[in-house]
Amino acid sequence: MKRICTICARGGSKGVPGKNLRVIAGRPLLAWSIWQAAQTGLFDAIAVSSDSEDILRAAEAAGAQVLVRRPADMATDTAPKAPVIRHALLAAEAELGWQADVLVDLDATSPLREPADIAGAVAQLEADGRSCVITAAPARRSPYFNLVELDGAGNAHLSKPLPNAVVRRQDAPRCFDMNASIYVWRRSAIVGDPRVFYPDTGLYEMPEERSVDIDSPLDMDIVTMLMERRHGERPA
Known part of the structure; x- marks a missing residue:
């Protein structure tokens, strides 16, 4: 079973400018997702997709093995997420020379997840035979x-x-609130029909305290406080 982790981090952000490179608890925001993916020991490769050379350089420094330069038409405010992730997967596979069985996408702006959350969502997909598993917190x-x-x-x-x-x-x-933290797909699903909701999409439940997604300056303040409480002001 081969697995690829993608992290898609656009350079432009209107809500919180430059948020993907903003330092939180001693690491750039983007680097936390790379670190968490590596901590699971599940992935044969970690790929970062971006339209920003600064983000790609930071991703390489944080340990990403594949850097995917995202086309301009996939880096707009209106670009849907699933096709961007599909592009990152196919570009990574072309560079690596092999195909994955499972794709996991981590949202760079949801760093409160734990490596165990990633492992749990992957285990659920692989055990249930589903096309996709999303993560969410009780609404x-x-x-x-x-x-x-x-x-x-x-x-x-x-x-x-x-x-x-x-x-x-x-x-x-x-009811549940999607936290945009972890998406797990079978390769056949994301490549053949790139979307999130299939007839058999599953849900992996995460607690509220690990489910804040950074969309606003207030979210950034909350995540910074919680990350520094958990990890201190320097990397763990």
Whole structure:
């Protein structure tokens, strides 16, 4: 069983400029994902895809074995994620000269994961025979109980009402918040049909404290605090 880990880190970021190279707990943000992947001992290669030469140099310094230069049309704000990951996989395989059986993509902006989370998600996919496994945390809000939408007249309604009203959140079906941390695919799925949700997509549950994705300066502050609490101000 051969496995490749990809990490896709675009140079442009409007929410938090330069976030992928921002130093957190003694390492550039991007380097934490490379370190976590290496710690699992699962991967035959770790590849980083970027449109930024600075990011690619930092990736090489952090231990990435394959550097993938991302085409400009895949580095826009509107570029879908799955085709970018597919491109990174195929480019890495072309350079390495072999094909993977399993692809794992780690989001560089979700560094609170542990290596054990990566291993757990991979083990779930390989045991269940699924096309894809995503990671998520229990949702704070429920579309059956306290998540609402506005209709065309501006009236608030439950997003997903049930025939029998749910009067306690604990009685609502369990819901999860995708944390964008870990995606695991079988090669045949991501190459043949690059998307996240297949009929058999599985979910690996992670706790809320390991599920913050950096999209805003507030997220950066929260992640920095939690990473420094866990690892100190210098790399572990």
